Every structure is written in structure tokens, then in C-alpha cells.
Amino acid sequence: MILALAGGVGGARLARGLAAVLPPEKLSIIVNTGDDFEHLGFLVCPDLDTVCYTLAGVNNLAQGWGLAGESWAFMDAIGKLGGETWFNLGDRDLATHATRRAMLGSNSLSAITAHIAGKLGIAHPIAPMSDDPVRSIVDTDEGELAFQHYFVRRRAEPRFRSIRFDGAEAARPSPALLASLEDPALEAVILCPSNPVLSIAPILALPEVRARLEALGAPIVAVSPFIGGQAIKGPAAKIMAEIGIATTPAGLAGYYGGLLDGIVIDRADAGSEAGSAALHATDTLMRNSDDQKRLASETLAFARSLR
Amino acid sequence: MILALAGGVGGARLARGLAAVLPPEKLSIIVNTGDDFEHLGFLVCPDLDTVCYTLAGVNNLAQGWGLAGESWAFMDAIGKLGGETWFNLGDRDLATHATRRAMLGSNSLSAITAHIAGKLGIAHPIAPMSDDPVRSIVDTDEGELAFQHYFVRRRAEPRFRSIRFDGAEAARPSPALLASLEDPALEAVILCPSNPVLSIAPILALPEVRARLEALGAPIVAVSPFIGGQAIKGPAAKIMAEIGIATTPAGLAGYYGGLLDGIVIDRADAGSEAGSAALHATDTLMRNSDDQKRLASETLAFARSLR
Numbered sequence: 001m002i003l004a005l006a007g008g009v010g011g012a013r014l015a016r017g018l019a020a021v022l023p024p025e026k027l028s029i030i031v032n033t034g035d036d037f038e039h040l041g042f043l044v045c046p047d048l049d050t051v052c053y054t055l056a057g058v059n060n061l062a063q064g065w066g067l068a069g070e071s072w073a074f075m076d077a078i079g080k081l082g083g084e085t086w087f088n089l090g091d092r093d094l095a096t097h098a099t100r101r102a103m104l105g106s107n108s109l110s111a112i113t114a115h116i117a118g119k120l121g122i123a124h125p126i127a128p129m130s131d132d133p134v135r136s137i138v139d140t141d142e143g144e145l146a147f148q149h150y151f152v153r154r155r156a157e158p159r160f161r162s163i164r165f166d167g168a169e170a171a172r173p174s175p176a177l178l179a180s181l182e183d184p185a186l187e188a189v190i191l192c193p194s195n196p197v198l199s200i201a202p203i204l205a206l207p208e209v210r211a212r213l214e215a216l217g218a219p220i221v222a223v224s225p226f227i228g229g230q231a232i233k234g235p236a237a238k239i240m241a242e243i244g245i246a247t248t249p250a251g252l253a254g255y256y257g258g259l260l261d262g263i264v265i266d267r268a269d270a271g272s273e274a275g276s277a278a279l280h281a282t283d284t285l286m287r288n289s290d291d292q293k294r295l296a297s298e299t300l301a302f303a304r305s306l307r
Numbered sequence: 308m309i310l311a312l313a314g315g316v317g318g319a320r321l322a323r324g325l326a327a328v329l330p331p332e333k334l335s336i337i338v339n340t341g342d343d344f345e346h347l348g349f350l351v352c353p354d355l356d357t358v359c360y361t362l363a364g365v366n367n368l369a370q371g372w373g374l375a376g377e378s379w380a381f382m383d384a385i386g387k388l389g390g391e392t393w394f395n396l397g398d399r400d401l402a403t404h405a406t407r408r409a410m411l412g413s414n415s416l417s418a419i420t421a422h423i424a425g426k427l428g429i430a431h432p433i434a435p436m437s438d439d440p441v442r443s444i445v446d447t448d449e450g451e452l453a454f455q456h457y458f459v460r461r462r463a464e465p466r467f468r469s470i471r472f473d474g475a476e477a478a479r480p481s482p483a484l485l486a487s488l489e490d491p492a493l494e495a496v497i498l499c500p501s502n503p504v505l506s507i508a509p510i511l512a513l514p515e516v517r518a519r520l521e522a523l524g525a526p527i528v529a530v531s532p533f534i535g536g537q538a539i540k541g542p543a544a545k546i547m548a549e550i551g552i553a554t555t556p557a558g559l560a561g562y563y564g565g566l567l568d569g570i571v572i573d574r575a576d577a578g579s580e581a582g583s584a585a586l587h588a589t590d591t592l593m594r595n596s597d598d599q600k601r602l603a604s605e606t607l608a609f610a611r612s613l614r
Contacts, residue, residue, distance in 0.1 A: 041348075041409040073378045077402030081426045083409075091398040095384030102348040102390075119388045 002300065003180040004190045005129075007032040007047050007199020009064050010225050010232065011192035012054035013286040017296030018190065019055055019124040020289065028180040029055075032194070033109070033128045034136035034165050034202030035147045039087055040078070042097035043104060046148075047199065048113055048128055049096055056120035067092045086153045110174050127176035129203045135166040136202055147198075156235035160242040163197060168205040177203075181212045188303035189213060191222035193284065195236050196255050197243055210259070219261040219306035223299055224252055227284060228268035249274035261306045264299050278306060309607065310487040311497045312436075314339040314354050314506020316371050317532050317539065318499035319361035320593040324603030325497065326362055326431040327596065335487040336362075336433045339501070340416070341443035341472050341509030342454045346394055347385070349404035350411060353455075354506065355420055355435055356403055363427035371540075374399045393460045417481050434483035436510045442473040443509055454505075463542035467549040470504060475512040484510075488519045495610035496520060498529035500591065502543050503562050504550055517566070526568040526613035530606055531559055534591060535575035556581035568613045571606050585613060 002022060006015045006029060015029045029051060036045045053059040053067055060066045070090035079085045089097065096116060103112045108131040117126045136147035140158035150158060180186060191200055204210045213220060226247040231237035237247065245251045249265050253274035262278040270281035280302040286292045309329060313322045313336060322336045336358060343352045360366040360374055367375045377397035386392045396404065403423060410419045415438040424433045443454040447465035457465060487493060498507055511517045520527060533554040538544035544554065552558045556572050560581035569585040577588040587609040593599045
């Protein structure tokens with residue numbers, strides 16, 4: 001059994017690779033919900049949807065988020081009605097948000113996510129990190145901003161000072177996350193190449209999750225989201241610089257504070273050191289499904305070598 | 308000051324005609340909300356939206372409901388997610404429902420309707436009959452059905468026995484409806500050519516509305532929705548037959564129980580009698596805006612002749 005913790009685009013790509021090389025009963029994908037938010041009356045769960053759409057193969061490759069073949073008539077009409085247009089909700093994507101909101105009264109976010117993933121044809125289990133709301137709040141030089149207001153509305157332009165995860169102390173880890181952490185058959189935990197501060201930290205902020213990971217017999221391996229000392233996507237690089245975490249294997253290991261047994265790094269970073277964490281260098285940029293599969297296989301082999 | 312009570316398509320067309328010949332401060336359009344319903348997490352207000360879209364000139368003429376140039380990506384995606392597809396919500400139309408639902412917590416339906424109508428460029432005031440929920444429930448040979456379930460989902464196929472307006476006794480007439488009824492300058496009340504049982508009766512079921520209309524000094528004139536003894540649209544004819552109301556001027560006058568001072572009827576029904584109600588025969592089918600305007604002018608002149 002492999003537990004994968006994932007956030008946005010990079011995390012979703014590795015999760016798809018893992019799903020391509022592991023049967024559904026051997027993989028549990030747990031997704032960050034810290035960047036979820038209420039918008040235009042919907043509950044929008046960007047990371048859950050990115051992971052689901054990517055695993056279903058219906059994600060928009062050019063755009064990097066949302067659905068392929070999306071249309072925007074709703075947003076156009078919202079604009080004409082004087083509504084908020086800074087966060088794009090596609091016509092098809094809206095069906096996901098409407099389904100989720102309509103089900104929320106009588107279903108957990110875990111159950112709703114399983115329903116949506118099933119309808120998208122995904123065989124592997126995908127679950128939120130928690131069924132309780134956790135909201136990432138970024139403290140900036142313009143004051144505190146809800147995550148999407150900081151990240152999308154203000155395009156990550158305000159200076160990032162710190163982040164907190166509202167509700168995390170009271171939130172229970174989701175049943176799927178708890179079950180994986182307690183599974184005696186757990187072989188490894190993979191931290192997907194998602195932004196450690198924005199996407200992985202909210203999961204680690206849930207009660208007992210960090211403590212259970214620290215006490216775990218199985219190896220914990222992160223796939224570095226950095227290549228050649230750079231974050232792959234623009235805002236992440238700026239944020240990491242503002243946070244003061246070096247975009248290197250050592251910076252990553254330091255940020256996770258000794259949690260990692262190993263890090264899969266890019267060849268461009270070969271020769272680095274990262275404290276007590278073992279390193280495995282390979283090509284980490286995932287351009288297509290072959291890249292995803294190969295990186296997933298190598299990561300699993302590396303993790304198993306650390307047992 | 309003219310008060311117009313309106314329901315669906317026919318009512319919306321005459322309301323548009325009235326708006327074309329009266330300045331905004333001389334017309335109050337009050338719309339049935341008995342066929343409103345909660346669907347996929349939205350509050351759908353079919354009659355309010357039909358009236359607003361028609362007055363804004365953005366209604367879909369071919370379809371008879373919804374917006375011109377509509378697209379259906381959302382419905383397609385809802386179907387793929389296993390959601391309910393029996394009630395069509397267009398991508399652009401959804402922006403109206405989402406805006407309404409997002410505003411509902413802190414705004415009355417009257418305020419929301421005024422906001423949406425304003426954004427659509429409508430100068431004339433349009434208001435719901437009440438800010439409180441009223442829900443038409445149809446008793447049929449298949450049991451009681453919420454109105455849209457009867458009308459759209461079951462295509463009005465079950466045999467109509469009776470209709471009740473859930474919540475009507477506790478609902479307050481909207482501020483705009485009360486203000487019109489109390490306005491000393493009120494010259495006439497026009498019952499637009501909407502289905503009397505489905506669209507006008509819910510308005511009359513509100514506390515005091517019927518009593519105030521009966522006590523009114525100004526004339527009350529209905530524009531008949533029947534032509535040549537037939538209801539213009541299919542389901543209405545079937546429903547009227549099942550209710551046992553003759554689709555004639557006399558049937559209409561009888562249904563309203565002496566409330567009407569006059570009825571505008573189609574030339575095809577000229578020569579009819581309708582108890583104490585005066586009759587004015589003209590062409591009542593509204594194919595275009597010229598028809599709407601002419602019928603509105605004739606109706607106003609006829610009403611003024613009854614003062």
C-alpha cells in the first residue's frame with residue numbers, strides 16, 4: 001500500500017503516474033483542501049478537481065488547470081450581471097461544483113469526491129485530506145488574504161510573509177487518510193511534487209498527521225518540485241524566495257524538518273546533499289504520461305530501497 | 308400607475324408591451340413565484356427570469372423560455388456526473404441562478420430581482436409577488452408533485468386534480484405589490500395572458516391581495532390567454548380541461564369569481580359573454596414587439612374606459 005499526498009498540477013501528474021503503475025487497492029491519494037473556497041455560492045476545491053481531472057485524463061493541458069474543451073459562457077454572463085470574474089469557472093467545471101454543493105448537506109466531502117471520481121471513470125481512490133473545512137490564509141504586506149484571493153485575484157503579487165491553516169487544529173483527517181496511516185501494509189508515503197508550503201503543509205497541519213508520519217516505520221519520500229534550483233512554475237519560485245526556503249534538496253529537507261527519508265531530485269540538482277535524506281536523481285519534469293509513469297516507477301523503487 | 312400581474316411567456320410578452328408604452332414610474336410588474344424551485348442547489352425562478360429576459364430582449368424566441376444564444380455544456384457535464392438533467396439550465400442562464408443564490412443570504416428576492424433586471428438594462432420595475440417562498444404543489448392521479456416535477460419532469464402528463472400554494476398563507480406580498488395596491492394613483496390592474504390557475508392564482512392566494520383587489524376602485528382587466536376557445540400552448544389546454552374550466556371568456560370570468568371588470572378577448576371569441584365583465588375583442592396573439600405594443604395600448608385604453 002502506497003500513500004500519496006498531493007496538491008496541484010505537479011502533484012496530480014505524479015498521482016496519475018502512480019495510478020498507472022499501481023492497482024487501485026494499492027494506492028491511496030490524499031489531496032490538499034487548504035486552497036478550497038466558497039465562490040459565487042459554490043464550494044470550489046481546486047486541488048481535488050485538478051487531481052480528479054488529471055487522473056481521468058480530462059484536464060486542460062494547455063491551461064494547466066480545469067477541463068479540456070472548456071467553454072466560458074457562464075463567466076461571460078456573470079460579468080454582464082456585475083458578478084466577480086477574477087476566478088474562472090468553466091461551464092463544464094461548474095457541473096462539478098454544483099454537484100458537490102448540492103450533495104454537501106447530506107454527504108461528506110470524501111463521499112462526494114468518491115462519487116465525482118467514480119463518474120469520471122477513475123478506479124483509484126482519491127480523498128480530501130479532511131472532511132472538515134481548512135482554509136489557507138496568507139499573511140502578506142497587504143494584510144491577510146484568503147488563499148485564492150492572494151494567489152489568483154492578486155496573482156501572488158503581495159509579498160508573502162507566512163501562511164496559516166484556519167480550522168486545521170479542529171479538523172479530523174479524512175477516513176481514507178487515517179486508514180492509510182494506520183494500515184500495517186503501508187509500504188511508503190510519497191509527497192508528490194507539489195508546493196511544500198502551499199499544498200503539503202496543510203495536510204501535515206492536521207492533528208496527529210505529522211506525529212504519525214514521524215512515528216511511521218515506512219519510508220517517506222518527497223519528489224522535489226524544484227529543478228536546477230528553481231521552482232518549475234513562476235509564482236512558486238517567488239513565494240519560496242519570500243518565505244526564505246532555498247529551492248534546493250537541502251532547502252526542501254530542511255523545510256520538512258527531518259521528516260523525509262528520501263528525496264527524488266532532478267538530474268540538474270545531482271550532487272546536492274540534503275541532510276539525512278537519501279537522494280535519487282532522475283528527470284523529474286513530467287511532460288506526458290510516459291514521464292509520469294517512469295517517475296512514479298522510479299520513485300516507488302527508490303522508496304522500497306529505503307525500507 | 309398600472310399594476311400588471313404576470314406569469315410565464317404570454318404574461319411576459321404583454322408586460323414587455325406595457326413597458327414599451329408606459330414610462331418606468333407608471334408601471335409595476337409583479338411576477339408569480341409559485342413555480343420557483345430549488346434545483347441542483349440553485350433557486351430557479353422561471354417566471355421572474357422569463358419576464359426579465361423578455362423585457363431585456365434577450366429571451367430565446369424559438370424555445371419560448373431561457374436566453375437567446377444559449378449553450379448547454381453545463382447540462383452535458385451534469386449528465387456525465389450522473390446528475391439530474393430533466394430541467395435544462397443553460398450556461399448563461401446559470402449565471403442568473405448563481406447570482407441569485409449568492410445574494411440570497413443578505414438580500415430579499417425583490418432586491419435581487421431589481422439588481423438582475425438593472426444589470427440586464429431593464430428600466431421598468433419588476434418584482435416577485437412575495438419575498439417569502441410560495442411553492443405550487445399539484446395534486447395528480449400520481450399523487451402530489453412539486454410544480455416543476457409535474458410540469459417539466461412529468462411533462463404535465465399526470466392528470467391534474469387541484470393545485471395548492473404551499474406557504475402562501477404565511478407569505479407577505481412583496482413591498483412593490485403592497486405599494487401598488489395602496490397607491491392612490493393606481494389606474495388599473497392588468498392580469499396578463501398567463502395561465503390563470505398556474506400563474507395568476509398564486510398571486511391572488513397571498514394574504515389580503517384578493518380582498519384588496521375586490522375593494523379596489525380601479526378597474527381590473529384580464530387579457531384572455533385563450534383564442535377561439537383554445538389555450539394557446541399545449542399543456543395549458545390539457546390542464547384547463549382537467550380542471551374543468553372552460554377556455555372561454557365566461558370560463559375565465561367564472562374562475563376569477565367576479566373579480567374582473569373587463570376582459571380583452573381575441574376576435575375569434577367575439578360575441579361571447581362573460582357575466583358582468585365588459586369585453587373588448589382584438590388580436591391577442593403576440594408574434595412580435597409591434598403586437599405586444601398594440602395589445603398593451605388597447606388593453607390600457609379599454610381599462611381606462613371602465614373607470
